[in-house]
Amino acid sequence: MTSENKDGLIIKDINKRFGDVEALKEVNLEVRSGEFFTLLGPSGCGKTTLLRIIAGLELPDTGQVTLGGQDITSLPATKRQVNTVFQSYALFPHLTIYENIAFGLRSRKFPNDEVTKRVERRLEMLGLQDMRNRHPDQLSGGQKQRVALARALVNEPEILLLDEPMSALDAKLRAQVQEDLRRIQRRLKKTFLLVTHDQSEALVCSDRLAVMHEGRVIQFGTPQEVYDFPQTKFVAEFLGAANLIHGKKVAGGVETPLGVLTLEKEPSWDSGMIAIRPEWIWIRETQPETNGIRATVNEVIYRGTNFDLWLNPGPLRVRTSSYKNFKPGDQVWLELSPNELVILDGSHDT
Amino acid sequence: MTRRLLIWYGELTTRQNLLKRGLYFLSSGMLWLMVFLVLPGLVLVVVSFATRGAYGQLEWDFTIENYKRLMGFSLFGWTSDYLVILWRSVVVAFFTTLVSIVLSYPLCFFIAGREERSRYMWLTLVIIPFWTNMVIRTYAWFLILAPELPFAKLAAAMGFIPHGAPLYPNAFAVYIGMVSMFLPFVTLPLYASVEKLDWSLVEAAQDLYASRVRVFTQAILPQTMPGLSVGIILTFVPAMGMFVVPDLLGGAKYMLVGNLIQQQFGASRDWPFGAAISMGLMILTMVSLQIYRRKSKEIEHI
Numbered sequence: 001m002t003s004e005n006k007d008g009l010i011i012k013d014i015n016k017r018f019g020d021v022e023a024l025k026e027v028n029l030e031v032r033s034g035e036f037f038t039l040l041g042p043s044g045c046g047k048t049t050l051l052r053i054i055a056g057l058e059l060p061d062t063g064q065v066t067l068g069g070q071d072i073t074s075l076p077a078t079k080r081q082v083n084t085v086f087q088s089y090a091l092f093p094h095l096t097i098y099e100n101i102a103f104g105l106r107s108r109k110f111p112n113d114e115v116t117k118r119v120e121r122r123l124e125m126l127g128l129q130d131m132r133n134r135h136p137d138q139l140s141g142g143q144k145q146r147v148a149l150a151r152a153l154v155n156e157p158e159i160l161l162l163d164e165p166m167s168a169l170d171a172k173l174r175a176q177v178q179e180d181l182r183r184i185q186r187r188l189k190k191t192f193l194l195v196t197h198d199q200s201e202a203l204v205c206s207d208r209l210a211v212m213h214e215g216r217v218i219q220f221g222t223p224q225e226v227y228d229f230p231q232t233k234f235v236a237e238f239l240g241a242a243n244l245i246h247g248k249k250v251a252g253g254v255e256t257p258l259g260v261l262t263l264e265k266e267p268s269w270d271s272g273m274i275a276i277r278p279e280w281i282w283i284r285e286t287q288p289e290t291n292g293i294r295a296t297v298n299e300v301i302y303r304g305t306n307f308d309l310w311l312n313p314g315p316l317r318v319r320t321s322s323y324k325n326f327k328p329g330d331q332v333w334l335e336l337s338p339n340e341l342v343i344l345d346g347s348h349d350t
Numbered sequence: 351m352t353r354r355l356l357i358w359y360g361e362l363t364t365r366q367n368l369l370k371r372g373l374y375f376l377s378s379g380m381l382w383l384m385v386f387l388v389l390p391g392l393v394l395v396v397v398s399f400a401t402r403g404a405y406g407q408l409e410w411d412f413t414i415e416n417y418k419r420l421m422g423f424s425l426f427g428w429t430s431d432y433l434v435i436l437w438r439s440v441v442v443a444f445f446t447t448l449v450s451i452v453l454s455y456p457l458c459f460f461i462a463g464r465e466e467r468s469r470y471m472w473l474t475l476v477i478i479p480f481w482t483n484m485v486i487r488t489y490a491w492f493l494i495l496a497p498e499l500p501f502a503k504l505a506a507a508m509g510f511i512p513h514g515a516p517l518y519p520n521a522f523a524v525y526i527g528m529v530s531m532f533l534p535f536v537t538l539p540l541y542a543s544v545e546k547l548d549w550s551l552v553e554a555a556q557d558l559y560a561s562r563v564r565v566f567t568q569a570i571l572p573q574t575m576p577g578l579s580v581g582i583i584l585t586f587v588p589a590m591g592m593f594v595v596p597d598l599l600g601g602a603k604y605m606l607v608g609n610l611i612q613q614q615f616g617a618s619r620d621w622p623f624g625a626a627i628s629m630g631l632m633i634l635t636m637v638s639l640q641i642y643r644r645k646s647k648e649i650e651h652i
Binding site: 086094 | 548550551553554555556557558559560561564568569572
């Protein structure tokens with residue numbers, strides 16, 4: 001496995017504990033060179049600890065971090081070809097934007113003209129030319145975020161770490177910055193490692209992502225793989241919305257409170273859970289051939305681009321972009337198509 | 351009464367009313383400053399231009415003789431004695447402050463790194479010496495530096511002092527006394543700044559390849575500047591005028607301006623000259639603080 005990932009980041013059997021809290025349990029990950037990788041998880045799942053270990057700001061109790069074939073587990077932060085965009089941006093308030101960006105180069109005693117060349121290139125790339133003589137407190141949140149990005153990128157790190165860099169931005173700006181970040185990463189072809197609790201951010205930005213929960217990586221893959229085929233209840237609920245249905249294995253499918261549902265595969269458990277995304281439940285006027293459910297609309301929520309319907313039995317959530325105006329009390333047929341029903345892993349209850 | 355002092359919700363008020371109210375509020379503070387700062391200061395200025403009578407009484411023949419004398423001009427020509435004492439005071443105050451700062455930083459980081467409950471215990475330990483009278487604390491150093499005790503023996507063994515001699519009176523003893531006197535004045539305000547230090551800036555500096563020195567000057571120093579400034583002023587200004595410590599631990603050879611002033615107002619009964627030295631001290635202090643302000647601004651905007 002290492003042969004195909006010589007330049008990338010390999011995290012092996014990392015454990016970390018703070019007092020009584022096990023922050024990371026047997027974490028194994030591989031980030032390929034040049035990819036945008038995201039660690040996704042709720043607060044307290046250990047993702048920031050893992051990031052800090054990679055940055056060299058924290059030592060793991062056990063395990064190994066390898067970057068570009070070199071073991072950097074105990075290399076101090078000042079010696080690593082890794083740079084970080086901090087959650088609070090951590091810009092130096094007494095320095096101008098220009099000097100903030102130049103900080104890493106000056107630490108390494110780059111000659112002045114080289115510093116100028118590199119800093120100017122980043123200023124231009126991120127549209128910060130007019131800010132160069134300002135101080136951080138004169139900048140908006142979005143501008144500070146770009147300065148923090150420029151300050152890290154100017155050092156040409158082998159891997160750029162982003163610690164929830166967008167959590168301080170408002171929703172609209174965040175959406176734009178996510179796309180910008182993606183474009184910058186594609187253009188520079190650098191390895192980016194993003195830590196976030198925002199699932200849409202993870203989906204928009206990443207080539208691959210890992211979902212973390214209680215100190216473990218519980219699933220990883222491309223955003224599509226993880227979104228389409230969540231393996232556990234936790235992933236299904238954390239990434240997007242999901243209808244979770246308890247069931248028992250019977251001949252030809254599972255028996256659920258909604259009736260017997262046909263599945264594409266036979267589940268590995270006798271009793272467990274299946275999931276379906278609200279946008280993958282179809283509303284039909286007539287009874288569909290398989291997995292049809294007669295349901296009553298309970299509540300209609302208008303969300304601009306679509307409607308969210310809550311229906312009984314279930315309750316099931318259905319997302320529809322139908323032009324039809326449903327009202328509470330309407331009777332409809334729902335189709336839970338077998339290829340949209342995901343069998344969740346029974347071994348984790350999370 | 352309160353009705354006249356406060357702006358009540360919805361109350362209409364004019365510029366004049368606000369001005370009147372403002373003066374009302376200011377008056378108590380102004381009065382305080384007048385009585386305790388401006389008036390004594392003016393008295394000092396006036397006295398410094400007066401003449402000493404034959405028996406030490408004040409005579410109101412106004413002259414600049416006292417200032418000339420301070421500058422070293424006397425009946426017997428020019429001498430540098432007083433200027434040396436003034437300069438020595440600046441130097442002692444400067445190094446006392448510097449050593450206090452150098453010692454305070456590790457102490458503050460140590461305390462800030464303790465658990466929250468024990469921090470107050472450590473801070474209390476820093477303050478406890480203040481519960482003892484300053485003179486007694488200084489005398490305590492006599493015992494510590496006394497002959498045949500470990501410190502004096504060590505110094506003698508290393509050849510700094512003859513065997514059987516005490517480690518005082520000398521410049522070293524003055525510095526020890528001064529630093530132990532003023533350390534808490536730097537530690538306490540500095541601790542306030544260190545406690546709320548934003549560590550992410552330190553981490554950012556480390557992440558950006560900064561050396562230890564660079565982490566300190568770029569990430570820690572600018573952040574702790576507010577507390578440090580208070581500490582510097584609280585130490586430097588009183589250290590300039592300190593007379594108990596140099597009097598006891600410095601002896602006649604290591605006189606500071608504080609001792610000189612005390613002498614004039616005390617034994618010599620030469621109030622006008624004492625007042626002139628005080629004015630000189632005040633001017634020197636202000637000049638020093640002005641230089642410090644310039645320098646600290648440079649640090650804030652490197």
